[in-house]
Amino acid sequence: MKNILIETITNVCDALNKYDVKYLIIGGTAVALHGHYRISTASDGSPLNKYDLDFWYRPGYENSLNLLKALEELGYNVKELKSKSPDPKKTFYSFEFDIYKADFLPSVPGLDDFMTSYNRKERYKIKEVDVYVISFDDLIISKQTKSRSKDIEDIHNLKSKKQSNDNTLSM
Incomplete structure (x- = not known):
């Protein structure tokens, strides 16, 4: 992975960890951390001009407040969000910076319970920062549920990479 992406991931996760946010990295970044790096793409398949970080956060009032504190520390303006009473089980947060955008989702298609995952x-x-990533199996389930062309390609590449690693380890 590129150094700027690694730096971005560690900065965001460090803030999330500081405020004890329960989260998992999902999507294309999780695919990269599981061994297959690809460029993030828009829904039409065109490459994005910035990194796209997707997080699944534990839906719940306290965790949502902690998430907003972490986002505020990262420089996001969350005043308006704090003044409202968002439903943590339904609230999707999306923030953009110059080099990346970060989406925080309260649910993931195909996966029913955050704490189980x-x-x-x-x-x-x-870089001394704990980074929490959706498991390989849960990532595959979420990709199968979405079934977009890039998800099918991710599944193929991840399984090929895993099989290659399993074969290497067994020799």
Whole structure:
């Protein structure tokens, strides 16, 4: 992965960890962390001109407040969001910076319970920062549920990479 992307991931995750936000990295960034880097694309398949970070956060009032505190520390203007009473089970947050956009989703298609997936998470240590990523199996389920062409391609590439790694380890 590119250094700017790694720096961005660690900055965001460091703030989330500081405020004890329960989250999982999902989407294309999770695909990259599981071993297959690809350029983020828009729904029409065109390449995005910035990094696209997707997070699944535990829906709940306290975790949502902690998420807003972390986002505020990252420089997001969350005053208006704090003044409202968003429904944490339905609230989707999307923020854009110059080099990246970050989406925070309260649910993931195909996966029913955040804590079940959270308990299966994979933890990576990147530049001394704990980074929590959706498990390989849950990532595959979410990709199968969406079934967009890029999701099908991700599934193929991830399974090929995993099979290649499994074959290498067994020799």
